[in-house]
Amino acid sequence: MAAIDFSEEIPHLRATLTSIEKVTDLDALTRTIADLEQQASAPDLWDDVENAQKVSSALSHAQAERRRVDDLSSRIDDLEVMVQLAAEEDDADTRAEAEKEFASIRKALDELEVRTLLSGEYDERSAVVTIRSGAGGVDAADFAEMLLRMYLRWAERHGYTTKVMDTSYAEEAGLKSVTFEVDAPYAYGTLSVEGGTHRLVRISPFDNQGRRQTSFAAVEVIPLIESTDSIEIPESDLKIDVFRSSGPGGQSVNTTDSAVRMTHLPTGVVVSMQDEKSQIQNRAAALRVLQSRLLLLKKQEEDAKRKELAGDIKASWGDQMRSYVLNPYQMVKDLRTEHTEGNPQAVFDGEIDDLIEAGIRWRVGQQRQNAED
Known part of the structure; x- marks a missing residue:
């Protein structure tokens, strides 16, 4: 199995995430979260139980969607640090851990990228x-x-x-x-x-x-x-x-x-x-x-x-x-x-x-x- 060229792959991960962020429209998602948080904080929210449940569910899903993108960005940053550490210390174990994390991030990005194909x-x-x-x-x-x-x-x-x-x-x-x-x-x-x-x-x-x-x-x-x-x-x-x-x-x-x-x-x-x-x-x-x-x-x-x-x-x-x-x-x-x-x-x-x-x-x-x- 060929070694991963992180100098090429990490920029590719960032480019894929940037493309996903554009399609997801993070600014619109942020505005949606702010609006739902305002609705959720209304004192009379639970006077209408059905609507309250709908607002709470929508807020939870929107926040989770935002976290997925933010977490991937942080994980790519951490991966870059891990790769640098492995190279500086010539540490095979750290490199193996970096390769494992790279595969996990790649899979998560693929799943998120598929979401952008859902436009029906x-x-x-x-x-x-x-x-x-x-x-x-x-x-x-x-x-x-x-x-x-x-x-x-x-x-x-x-x-x-x-x-x-x-x-x-x-x-x-x-x-x-x-x-x-x-x-x-x-x-x-x-x-x-x-x-x-x-x-x-x-x-x-x-x-x-x-x-x-x-x-x-x-x-x-x-x-x-x-x-x-x-x-x-x-x-x-x-x-x-x-x-x-x-x-x-x-x-x-x-x-x-x-x-x-x-x-x-x-x-x-x-x-x-x-x-x-x-x-x-x-x-x-x-x-x-x-x-x-x-x-x-x-x-x-x-x-x-x-x-x-x-x-x-x-x-x-x-x-x-x-x-x-x-x-x-x-x-x-x-x-x-x-x-x-x-x-x-x-x-x-x-x-x-x-x-x-x-x-x-x-x-x-x-x-x-x-x-x-």
Whole structure:
């Protein structure tokens, strides 16, 4: 392995950070933080609990975003000092430590740089993710639960807040479907590349003959609606059913009809909510997710119309976007980007940043190519 030429690499790190700072617009971010701090210090802030939580969350995220940039700047300064020290004292251990820190900074910069590629209309929103088991019976239901754990672990690694909003359990094991929210800046833009059909190949733990089984699960990612979005749904367009929330095996977790199933009659879109304790809360949550889905549906229809007018009806995503193979070999492969990971267990433990980053870079490349055609 070639030695790192720090005289070239450290200026390159600084140039990359400067580019990120320009795109991030630190002055605007500083003004946003000041404005949110002023709102957060208002004596009547908690008179409106929902707004107070929104302000507090936005402030926390903005401050964390600023710290990420400032910390990287400090780490590059410290790295330069470490390199000078290693050269002056001809200290191999210090140089090895500097090389390790360089790799860590490079990775952090790459992650931050990917954020600058998220410029879609809804990319900065929080995300609502729905996972549904597909073909493959009980293995597919188990796979859906494995994917849920994978995404929740990923969010936990990044310190993102998550909330499971609705769960439908399969009879034998696993999940028929699950919907959860990831509350973080750019959660939608980041996770939107995870949308599509996921495929698992393994020796089935549910097959007493130990045969290999292929199963599928679908992942849907939508941006979370905001109060400023204009998606009005007439009451006459809604069919609302109430029922009792239930846990695995049909065990009742609620003795009242608090769960809500909301159907949008013109489109057939159905949303169920059972996480909240009251019917009113579940109804509000269901309406918010329904508005989010209709907002995305509207945008997809507009995009499809534009493509049709331009004579481009080429699909952007294939039916199957990623394979997780546990037998006869161990590999996770994204079929769009060709990015592979050799440790599926680490992926299922939430180490999916490289897969997501490759997906975002691939998507940007596809958008640029389409713009040129």
